[in-house]
Amino acid sequence: MTSSTESGSTQGVRAVALKKSDLYSSLWKSCDELRGGMDASQYKDYILTMLFVKYVSDKAKTDPNSLIDVPNGGSFDDMIAVKGNKEIGDKVNKIIAKLAEVNDLQKVIDLADFNDEEKLGKGKEMQDRLSKLVTIFQELDFRGSRAEGDDLLGDAYEYLMRHFATESGKSKGQFYTPAEVSRVIAKLISVTPETPRSATVYDPTCGSGSLLLKVAAESRQGLTTYGQEKDNATWALSKMNMILHDNAIADIRKGDTITSPQFTTGDTLDTFDFIVANPPFSIKSWSNGLENEFGRFEHGMPPEKNGDYAFLLHILKSMKSTGKAAVILPHGVLFRGNKEADIRKQLVKRGFIKGIIGLPANLFYGTGIPACVIVLDKENAQSRTGVFMVDASNGFLKDGNKNRLRSQDMHKIVDVFNKQQEIDRYSRIVPLDEISNANNEFNLNIPRYIDSSEHEDVQDLYAHIHGGVPNRDIDALSASWDAFPDLRRQLFIGNGQSGYCELTVNIAEVQQTILDSADFTRFYEKALAQVDKWYGAHRPALESISSDTKPSELISILGDELLAEFRNAPLLDEYDVYERLMTYWHGVMHDDVFLIMNEGWLKAALPRKTIEDKDRKISETPDLVIGSGRNTAKYKADLIPPALIVSRFFAEDQARIEDMTAAAEDATHQVEEYLEEHAVEDGLLAEAMDDGKISKALAMTRLKDAKREHAEPEEIITLKHLIDLYDKEAATKKLLRECQTKLDIATLTQYGHLSEIEIRELVLDDKWKTSITNGITGEVTKLTHNLVARIKQLGERYDATLGDLESEIEKLSSKVALHLAEMGLK
Structure with missing residues (x-):
């Protein structure tokens, strides 16, 4: 390599392990291979x-x-x-x-x-x-x-x-409650950062302990932790997990919670401030060996072959008089009859059930059936006048063969539940008299009280016959008209029929009309201004990231403030905006923060040699490749991509390279066009073809033969021109490679010359802010596309009236009759 290359490799390179996300992936692959x-x-x-x-x-x-x-x-x-x-x-x-x-x-x-x-x-x-x-x-x-x-x-x-x-x-994945569900449950039972460590949390079916740890982590000081687990190996996992998370004094005991509860005083169950659980669903053998009921079944004995209510009643009995609990159970507990219906009636009448949250199907590892979270609260139970219900079954992301709650789904569930916020087709407070009336009889099945199904898109027969878009369908887009108040008048005008309008522009022009409107410009610019305001308020905190930063607290503040900023924005759903931030956080920003925390801004910004490890199945795609052959050096820029360095310091060089790239593509295109014209059967280049192809070498060989054979002058001229085109293409590409190599070397060297101020600007402004802003404005674009698609659908649906179709049929029938007559047929 050249001296400048060597300078770049010594001044601008760091040696460091894989970034966090890649490390986990390689760890799993390595372990799995040895399995x-x-x-x-x-x-x-x-x-x-x-x-x-x-x-x-x-x-x-x-x-x-x-x-x-x-x-x-x-x-x-x-x-x-x-x-x-x-x-x-x-x-x-x-x-x-x-x-x-x-x-x-x-x-x-x-x-x-x-x-x-x-x-x-x-x-x-x-x-x-x-x-x-x-x-x-x-x-x-x-x-x-x-x-x-x-x-x-x-x-x-x-x-x-x-x-x-x-x-x-x-059947073997039940030792683990998905982290997303654990985080939701931890926030539903009123544990706050200020909750004292003396407060107790208990999980009677604690598995590997992940749910307990998530709840304890909600308090800055942690909580006093108790758990019981039946499976010996899983109990051991839980004990290790507690030590791994600096909670070695957690009291995790072994045994069957129903038949042999470990937290008792005499014949009385011990009680706790907070309880969380993800018990095995509908276990049939729950009562095998049951001798002491510990007063748990005062509200009714669960059915012999289904243990869901056995766990629920155990949890209820283990709650203090002001205790809170959240339990994951199958939906059947909400509506099954007989003994379970009797127990459910007692729990509702006594006000123990604060709320119910319906979750998406296929979230859990032991089963694919949908589950719900039942939130119990003994505090002020007697004065409770309703049950707060949330239907969150439609909010998820498909992830491989499982579904997964997104960040926005988790935050929305928690916000809505804790604020008892009623949202159409998502959540409502259901009065006890509605639950207990003759129609429902204490059936708590969520669809009885919340209709979350998609509204049917009803077609209008009158509009199909007479034309026009029904005002009813246009009114249904009210959220869009709130965001774009003048746009409706621009797009629709009355057509003389009461309750119907017609488009003022061609269907093909709808999208451009919206994008060109003053309403859209104002809406887009306001969204940009909101992002600027939010990011500006938090830039100092991002700039001061250090080894003492707590990433979970940092992103929590950023996310909550972004939600607040967009909460009252028309059309935009604040949780969709929040998801754009969280997607970027999980995909890029979290790794960046981790890198800065561990290495500092200056060192984290330096590229490093890529890792090529055959044993660990790791082969990183390089961001910069310097040199060739044995002297090739490959570099990974984890924090600052080379494109950002080039954009800020070498914009003119990049512009020249883009011009050269266009010239190289044009040279290649000229070769291809010339070959298409002459490299055909009986064409002037037919003699030079080999398997339908002509390389420069073949063209030169044929040119020598053609001159020796005194071939037609046109063929010789054509071959010379093709060789010239190949030479031009090669020269253009060679110049492009040389310029790109110089730029790559300069870019690598520039990393070593960056000041800390420049690094912060590149990361905070050019990378993070730009990426987050693009994500959020992408949400604006998506909503606009949805509006365009709906207006086009309505316009096309009612564009052709019945009269138009009849007229077209008459024209076509006349044409057919004319053709038949010309053929001599009647």
Whole structure:
């Protein structure tokens, strides 16, 4: 490479690990590849145990107050030391056993047998597999991990759990409640950042503990945490999960919650401030071995073959007099009859049910059926006069073979429920007298009270016969007319028939008419101004991102303020606008913030050599490629894409390259056109063709032969012109490559010369603000397209009247009769 290239590579390059999102992906791929034929529900025990040992070992090196003691011979470093050892399986078991013994974690972290030949292979196969597994975790560094849900560890654990749940099949994925659902539930039960740590939270079917942790995280100080889990391996996962999230003192007990509740005082259940649960749906064996009811079934005994209400009543009994709870249950609990109907009636009459939220189908890993969240609240239950219902079943994103709540769906559910906000076809407070009347009889099935179905698009027979667009259909677009108050008059005019209008422009001109209107310009500019105002208010906070930043709090403030800014905007749905921000946050901005926090602005801005790791199946697409052949150097610019550097510092060079690109494309086009004209059968270039193609080499060979054979002058002239065109194309492309190489080198070098002020401007303004603004204005464009599509649909629907069709039929019939007559037929 040239000296300038070398300068760029030394001044403008950093060495750093993969960005956060890619790290999780590579971690999963690596682990999954080593799984072999083992079921994911079993393999997770190996992976998560390894993650646990690595984390506590790293933490012990930097935190003298760590609650977990890592002894000699019981650390991850000891695992590294046995890589490649023939007895690695047995030695890893002993390392984990030592760590477990010192910390009283027997039967918690030592459940996975790392010397199991049936699962991990025999001899060399096990040796290689475990050695590679240790290597994968060896490359991770958790010493700076804060376990706040924004850190490497918390997100890596979440990522792995979700993937194991997805891979584990229908009956084995119940150890994990999707993080999106957990976040919603955590915010429905009145836990606030100010809630004291002394407040108690309990999950009677806690699985791996993810739901409990999400609730506890709602308070800045955390909560006093209790849980019970029946499955031994899942209970162990929960214990590890609590330690991984700095909640080692959480009290997680083992056993069946219904037949053997662990949190009792004598014959009385202990009570808690907050309860959350995602119990197994409709379990048939819930009462097997039931001896003591603990007063749980005072409102009725659940049916013998369905345990949904057994869990609900257990939770109700475990609530303090002011306790709050949120429980995920199948929709059947809302409307099934017999014993369940009797219990439901008692709970409604006593005011225990504060609200019900209907969720989309196929959210959970153990089942595809739709579920609901029942929110219980004993505080002021006797004075409760209704049940707040939300139908959130239509708000989701399809993600592979599952559905997933989007950021906007989660925020909307929480906002609407906590504010008890009534929205047409989405939420309402249903009075108790409506629930209890003769028509409903305490049936709580949400569609009885909220019609969320799409309105039928009724066709107008009169308009089909006489023409005109019904005013009823135009009035239905009132939200658009609120946003564009003069546009309706521009597009529609009365046609002399009461209740009907006609378009003032051709259907094909509707879109341009809207885009050219003063209304649209004002609307678009106002949206831009709102984004500018919101971003300007938060730019100082973004500019001051440092190692102390808490990303979850940062995006929470940004998102809430954006919602507030667009809450009263006509036509635009504030949650759609919010989703544009959150999509960018999850896709790009979160990684950027993580990078800045860990490396600082100056270092994070530098490109790095791309990672090519065949063992870990990682092959990054480079942003810059310098040199060629053996001297090729590939670079990844994680924080500032090269296009932003070029746009700010080398705009003129880029403009010249764009001109050269156009010239190169034109030269190629000239070659193609010339070949199309002459490289045909019996054409002037037919003699030079080989398999229907003519390269420059073939043309030159034929030219020599043609001159020697004294061929027709026209052929010789044509061949010379083709060769000239090929030369012109090659020269143009060569110049383009040279200029692009110079620009790439200059761009790489420029990274090393950026000041911190320039870096902040590039990231904050050129990257983040521009991307977020484009996303939000894209929402404006989408809404405009929807309006255009609807107006065109109405215009086309009623464009041809019955009379027009009859006239057309008459014309066509006359033409047919004329043709038949000309053929001699009557």
